[in-house]
Amino acid sequence: METAQPHAGVHIENVSKSFGPEGARTLVLNHVSLSIKMGEFVSVIGPSGCGKSTLLKTVAGLIDADSGVVKVDGMTVKAATKNKMIGLVPQSPALLPWRTVLDNVRLPMTVNPKANANRNLRDPREILESFGLGAALDKYPGQLSGGMQQRVAIARAFVFDPSVLLMDEPFSALDEMNRDAQRLGLLDFWQSNRKAVMFVTHSVPEAIMLSDRIVVMGAHPGHIAEIIDVPLPRPRTIDVYATDEFRDLEGHVRETLREVMGQKSA
Amino acid sequence: MSATDTSTLAVQAATSATGRRISPLASAKLKQNLRWTNWAPAVITFVIAAALWQITAIANPYVIPTIDQVWMSLIKDADTYWANMLVTGLEVAVGASSGIIAGFILAIIMAEFQVMERAVMPLVVVVMVTPIVAIAPALVVAFGFGMTPKFIVTALVVFFPMLVNSLAGLRDVDDRALDVMKTLHASRWEIFRDLRFTGSMPYVFAGLRIALPLAIVGAAVAEFVAAGQQAGLGSLVTIAAAQANLPVTWASIALLCLMGVILISLLALVRKRVLWWSDGAAVGR
Ligand SMILES: Nc1ncnc2c1ncn2[C@@H]1O[C@H](COP(=O)(O)OP(=O)(O)OP(=O)(O)O)[C@@H](O)[C@H]1O
Ligand SMILES: [Mg+2]
Numbered sequence: 359m360e361t362a363q364p365h366a367g368v369h370i371e372n373v374s375k376s377f378g379p380e381g382a383r384t385l386v387l388n389h390v391s392l393s394i395k396m397g398e399f400v401s402v403i404g405p406s407g408c409g410k411s412t413l414l415k416t417v418a419g420l421i422d423a424d425s426g427v428v429k430v431d432g433m434t435v436k437a438a439t440k441n442k443m444i445g446l447v448p449q450s451p452a453l454l455p456w457r458t459v460l461d462n463v464r465l466p467m468t469v470n471p472k473a474n475a476n477r478n479l480r481d482p483r484e485i486l487e488s489f490g491l492g493a494a495l496d497k498y499p500g501q502l503s504g505g506m507q508q509r510v511a512i513a514r515a516f517v518f519d520p521s522v523l524l525m526d527e528p529f530s531a532l533d534e535m536n537r538d539a540q541r542l543g544l545l546d547f548w549q550s551n552r553k554a555v556m557f558v559t560h561s562v563p564e565a566i567m568l569s570d571r572i573v574v575m576g577a578h579p580g581h582i583a584e585i586i587d588v589p590l591p592r593p594r595t596i597d598v599y600a601t602d603e604f605r606d607l608e609g610h611v612r613e614t615l616r617e618v619m620g621q622k623s624a
Numbered sequence: 625m626s627a628t629d630t631s632t633l634a635v636q637a638a639t640s641a642t643g644r645r646i647s648p649l650a651s652a653k654l655k656q657n658l659r660w661t662n663w664a665p666a667v668i669t670f671v672i673a674a675a676l677w678q679i680t681a682i683a684n685p686y687v688i689p690t691i692d693q694v695w696m697s698l699i700k701d702a703d704t705y706w707a708n709m710l711v712t713g714l715e716v717a718v719g720a721s722s723g724i725i726a727g728f729i730l731a732i733i734m735a736e737f738q739v740m741e742r743a744v745m746p747l748v749v750v751v752m753v754t755p756i757v758a759i760a761p762a763l764v765v766a767f768g769f770g771m772t773p774k775f776i777v778t779a780l781v782v783f784f785p786m787l788v789n790s791l792a793g794l795r796d797v798d799d800r801a802l803d804v805m806k807t808l809h810a811s812r813w814e815i816f817r818d819l820r821f822t823g824s825m826p827y828v829f830a831g832l833r834i835a836l837p838l839a840i841v842g843a844a845v846a847e848f849v850a851a852g853q854q855a856g857l858g859s860l861v862t863i864a865a866a867q868a869n870l871p872v873t874w875a876s877i878a879l880l881c882l883m884g885v886i887l888i889s890l891l892a893l894v895r896k897r898v899l900w901w902s903d904g905a906a907v908g909r
Contacts, residue, residue, distance in 0.1 A: 418807045439809040446807040452800035456822050456901040465818065469810045498901060514804070524807075 365432030366396035367554040368417055368522055373426030375412055385579035386412050389426070392573060392582060396521070397552035401565035402573045403611070405619055409580025410558045411449075414524050417556060418446050431521050438522075442466065442473040445515030445553070447525040451507040453499040459486065459510050460495045466518040478519045485513050488547065505536040512544060516551060523555045530560065541567055542596060549593050562611050566604060567594060572611060576618040583618045586611060689870040694878060697871035709879050711856040712843050715771065716883070719778025720839035726779065727786025727835075728828065734787075735794035735820065736812065752784045756842065760849045774846040774856070781842035785834040793827025794820045826902045829895045836887045844880060857883075 370392045376383040386409045394400045402410050415421040417428055419435040430438035438444055445466075453462045463482040467474060486495055489509045499507055508528055515523055529537045541564055548555065559565050565572045569588050576583040588607060590598055598604050656662070674691060681690040698705060730748075734741040756777060763773035797819050805815050847858025857876045864872035 415803075418803070420803055420806055439807055442808055444807045446804050448800035448803055450800050452798050452804055454801065454818070454822070466808050469805060469808045469814050469818065473809070500901065518808075 365429065366521070367398065367431070368392075368394040368556065369427070369429040370413070370417065371427045371429075373413070373416060373423045373428060375409075375416065375421065375423050387416070387423070388579035388581045390580070390582055391426075392585075394522075394554045394556055396554050398571070399548065399555045399557065399569050400571050400573060401557045401559055401569040402575060403559055403562065403565050403615070404575030404580075404583075405577050405615075406560075408575045408577035410575060411526055412580065413575075414526050414556060414558055417522070418444055418524050440470075440473065442470055442477075442518055443521045445518070445520035445523045447508075447511050447515045447523070447528045449526045449528070449530060451499070451504075451511040453507055453510055453514075455499050458496050458498055459491060459502070462499065462510055463514045463517050466514060474518075480517050480519060482513070482517055485517050486510070489513050489543065503536075505532050505540055508532065508540060509543065512547075516547070516553075521553060523553045525555065526558045527560060528557075529564070537561075537564070538596070544568070545594060562608055562615070563599065563604075566590070566607050566611065567598060574611065574614045574618060584614050586614065686868075686870075689874050693871040694875045697875045698878075701872075701875075705857075705860075705875065705879060708855060708857050708860050708876070709883070712840075712847070712858065712880070713883065715774040715778055715843040715846070715856065716839045716887075718771075719775045719842060720782045720836060722775065723779035723782030723839070724786050724832070724835065727783045727831070728790045731787050731790035731794055731824075732816070734791055736816070741791075748784065748787065751780070756781055757845055757849075760846050763846075764850045769850045773850060774843055777846035778839050778842035781838045782835040785838065786828075786831045789827045789831030789834070790824055793824030793831075796827065797823050825899055829891070829899060832891055833888070836891055837884050840880060840884050840887070 370390060373387055373390045374385065375387040376385045378384050390409075390413060392400075402413065404410055412421060416423050417430070417435065419439045428435050430443055433441070433443070435444075453459075454465070457465070460482055463486060467479060467482075483492075483495060486492060489512070491506060491509060491513070494502060494506060494510075499510070502510070508531075512525075512528065515525075529540050532540060545568060557565075557568060566588055572586045572588060573582055574584045574586065575581065586607070590601075590603055590607075677688070678691055681688045681693075730744070734744070759780070760773065760777050763776055767773040767776070797815075801819055802815070805819060810818070843856065844858035844861070847856040848862050850859075857880050860876040861873055861880075864870075864876065
């Protein structure tokens with residue numbers, strides 16, 4: 359399992375992808391390159407339809423790029439999925455309604471069990487307890503609130519100790535108060551389990567709060583417009599929102615997004 | 625009617641949301657179901673229908689029998705009716721279960737191998753658009769007056785709704801759950817085992833809801849064309865009708881109807897046990 363350090367994390371190099379039938383293809387990703395180091399939290403933000411999900415799905419091995427290379431810990435995406443190195447948190451919790459919370463979180467252990475060898479599998483109970491779901495272990499997803507369901511989905515992605523976590527707008531369906539609690543919870547957990555994270559979001563404050571770097575994408579075709587560093591100290595708490603640095607960053611990210619959107623209409 | 629429907633639905637949702645083991649809500653639901661506004665309308669409809677029937681029967685003695693005539697016949701010849709009901713019941717049991725299993729298995733094969741759908745579905749459709757009433761006599765010629773043609777006819781009518789519904793259910797998986805499985809490099813078997821199989825159950829039960837009443841139709845039709853056998857409620861209907869024996873004709877029809885009601889009630893019970901996780905608004909109702 360131990361791979362040479364320089365390869366650890368996600369490497370996306372010159373990835374392009376088009377959709378549609380021959381002759382009427384639209385370019386969705388245009389020569390996208392991005393690296394996420396081990397233990398680094400990177401958010402991807404950009405206008406709707408700019409290819410964020412497509413990029414994430416390419417890293418997850420759900421979509422094959424037309425050209426370019428994606429490596430996870432130095433391996434091809436295919437090899438990485440075979441070794442269960444990628445945890446995915448989709449936009450909806452996508453839990454199995456007929457399984458208890460505990461059994462939903464156990465799912466990744468029972469699937470593709472060959473890849474369980476030599477890894478630091480976590481105790482599903484323990485991880486759920488640390489997510490504040492200790493009382494819900496034997497409940498069914500239908501009995502939980504949206505926020506709780508999303509936490510179960512995150513626990514499901516963490517439980518088998520993947521090297522990389524991919525999250526596609528995991529909190530977008532929650533109300534603002536709930537989102538804040540979920541963000542802090544995720545941040546808290548990630549602080550002690552530093553994975554390479556690629557986090558797609560539409561929310562500027564969310565991106566700043568969580569990330570080490572923010573990737574701003576532009577559309578038509580999807581490309582990386584700018585990568586903004588977030589030098590705020592960690593661990594971060596809710597007080598970060600009130601700092602000047604936060605507000606400056608927020609202004610900067612919003613300005614960049616405006617430029618990106620303007621470019622589109624021009 | 626729809627108002628009471630939605631209220632029971634809401635209560636169902638509440639019960640499933642708080643777990644199956646918790647009884648206070650379940651008993652609340654029972655109370656709700658026992659409220660007279662829930663059952664009284666249906667009872668009134670039945671009483672009115674029965675009264676109209678009785679009036680018509682008394683005015684036209686050679687068209688339909690009175691309810692008490694039918695009832696008397698049922699009491700007097702209880703043994704005969706019971707024996708014939710067992711025959712039809714066996715036809716339905718054997719025919720329907722083979723049709724259900726065959727339909728579901730073929731649906732699995734088609735869902736996993738699209739080539740199989742393209743290869744076999746056209747043939748299935750051709751067989752299914754052929755009127756079953758026309759196939760039945762041909763099967764009797766081929767297989768004689770025994771049980772075999774009845775099993776086959778019953779299985780045939782059940783097969784198609786099961787196949788179509790199961791196939792739709794096996795295909796209709798949560799795309800995002802599928803994405804999660806794929807990033808774990810789940811095998812096709814694992815995806816079937818953990819996702820598709822249970823996920824298809826609302827559709828499977830919707831299929832059963834259509835298929836089981838059809839199974840009785842299939843058995844009865846098969847008995848009509850092979851009435852020489854003189855067994856089964858369907859045969860009883862044809863023979864008694866030919867002799868213009870109205871009470872026996874209608875007593876047999878009533879028993880066929882009773883079988884259907886029993887089957888559908890059993891199905892509803894099993895559905896509740898299997899599909900407790902699926903909200904009432906889903907396809908399977
Ligand atoms: N499977 C597909 N086939 C055809 N076109 C697709 C497919 N998937 C995505 N697209 C197109 O690619 C573009 C980018 O889609 P993508 O889902 O990656 O956008 P996004 O940035 O995630 O948008 P949003 O913020 O709305 O989620 C869109 O124009 C979309 O219509
Ligand atoms: Mg998206």
